[in-house]
Amino acid sequence: MFEARLVKGSLLKNVLDAIKDLLKQASWDCADSGIQLQAMDSSHVSLVSVNLKAEGFDKYRCDRNLIMGMDLSSMSKILKCAANDDIITMKAQDNADTVTFMFESPNQEKVSDYEMKLMNLDQEHLGIPETQYACVVKMPSAEFARICRDLSNFGESICIACTKEGIKFYAAGDIGTANIKLAQTTSVDKEDAVIIDLQEPVTLTFSCHYLNMFIKATPLSQQVSLSMSPDVPLVVEYTIHDLGHIQYFLAPKIGENDS
């Protein structure tokens, strides 16, 4: 028997919004410690890893490890039926081939049940090595989203350069070039600050297309963290308050990180 109840159901809606455009289908691995999901997009350029801790749920029970393969667009359709203030409960029997989503309105006057068929997905599971990143930048997630959206008007890729002074985003295309510099701030308010933890300067180039998919996670967290090292994938991480985190890994583009 598996059951996970989340009073703040909107969190689950947001998690799904953050991954459904990147992944068509994915497996949720449910264990005693919580729920995990790891999957690559269809072109294998990016990897998404979602981790929801058992303690973050208001009720969590998982008697046996369970892998639930789901079509994420179907799951998203179902979660769209839940109101933002609904309480969401996911339920499945051991060895079941369906999962049930139950939505309760805050005053318990409306209860809806949706049952969805599970899929048998045979997905590769990748081992992510522990990496000491050359730089880790924390910045407001809305600012990062804005930058990605703005720069994608200029070109297909964004070059991110990080130095001690600040972080620079650069894009070039037919209409011209765009350059955005953010200086490290000394703001007291932690969520609004740009904080750079730097071992050595890094410059990498990434595809806008994927960055624009990642920023769909913006509603989950006020802050985003970007971790970079030369020639390894970028990590874009959003923490989900009290519940876990969502990480996106994006392979760099090669031969384009000049300037």
Next chain:
Amino acid sequence: MYPSALSRGSRFPPSIWLPSAQCLPVSEFSAMGKPKVKPATSLIGPLHNFTGEEVATLRSHLLAWYDANHRVLPWRTIAATEPNPHRRAYAVWISEIMLQQTQVSTVVSYFEKWMSRWPTVEDLAQATLEEVNQAWSGLGYYSRVRRLHEGAVKVVEKLKGKFPSDRDGLVEELPGVGQYSGSAIASIALGQAVGVVDGNVNRVLARVRGIGMDISAPTTVAHMWALADEIVDAERPGDFNQAMMELGATVCTPKAPKCSSCPLRSLCVAQQRSGCVQQRSSIKNHFQQHKESAEEETSTIPDIECVAGCDFCLQKEDWDESLGVQNYPVKGRKTKQREETTAVVILECEDGRMLLVQRPKGGLLASLWEFPHIALTEESEEHWEKTVGGQVTELFGVLESDAASRTFIADVTHIFSHIRQTYRVYKIRVASERGVCWPERYQGGQWMTREQFLSSATSTAMKKVLKAVEAQEGKSKDKKSKKSSADQPSKKQKTISQFFSTVAKK
């Protein structure tokens, strides 16, 4: 891009050489040894020729534009820097043959690979046909590469490694080199002052000289060549010809030409003709009256209809105002593409290798490897299934029980220039490769792995077929082939699996 390229393979057909009396003395062609036919004369007015003054302006404007704007391409660098004329001729020859029917952007990488593999004509002559076929794989029109190889052998063996020194010699000696390629090589590599006419030049000339006759008509073709020979710059024939072609490719484009940045604007009949239409409706007419009246006197709009009864003028009733400059060139009606459907059968044995057969030495896609084809000649689609089942047994020796287990994968369309080909792709797993045979028209057959297939000489169409198969298998949860299916990221974009390795799930 090069409308006459198809016929170039078999040398230009004699029908093209019906020069009109006005533009070409017949004697000019006697050196080519082609049959002469007395042409039906057409009247070509003076508008469609250049005056001596115009030729001088055109040369200086065009070359100045070319010096400022030309694209740097590997064969141009060789033509400009290599001191040995035979090496220059070799490089230009390869590039010109590659450029027939193929875009510059595609050719560059093929050309560089080719030149590093066979830097001289001697190297090429020593290569096997299979090797050159493979290096050509993906460029299409495979008869080109066969003739290249044939030509290289001929140059080395018969001409002792020396290329002929002029256009006529090149056309005469090199298989696959016709009027166009011969002129291009002679002017670019050997500095001979001969003009070049390709699709781009045709368009430029048709617009500049307002030639409203069907550009594929024999008299027009002859006139174009005469014009090209007349205007070519004697000092820099190679640059001049490339400038004409480049102008056609980048500025004087078929659609939305960039007239405002065209160096030949002042000479352009099409521009003047559409320009005066624009001038009439311009808002300027309402505001700058006083200035314009002064201008009007100085700008001389030439007679659009040059001589009464001129065959080369575009008649008033055929002029479409909305098209402007794009009224030229005038094209004859295209022949319709033929539609064909063929079944393609992937025979896979138990270890995953697939049967490929090598096509005959002549004809379309000669000597390339392909999956077994089965002609679908019946009209009705209902019979196709039956034909496929029957023919694989009959022609390829597949057991009937195996043949019945075939699965339909997908329809793959591939457009050859003259055929719209639909492949109905089937897959059959055969229990044993023993007993499987192939019809005699094929040169041979071989069981290949996916990697072998990709590294051997195959056509783009067959690669598409394999892709379709892999996409299908990817769907039916074969996780290995999934990686190579559908939306592959570009070369520059790395994939995540290059960084993280798969681990066994607990």
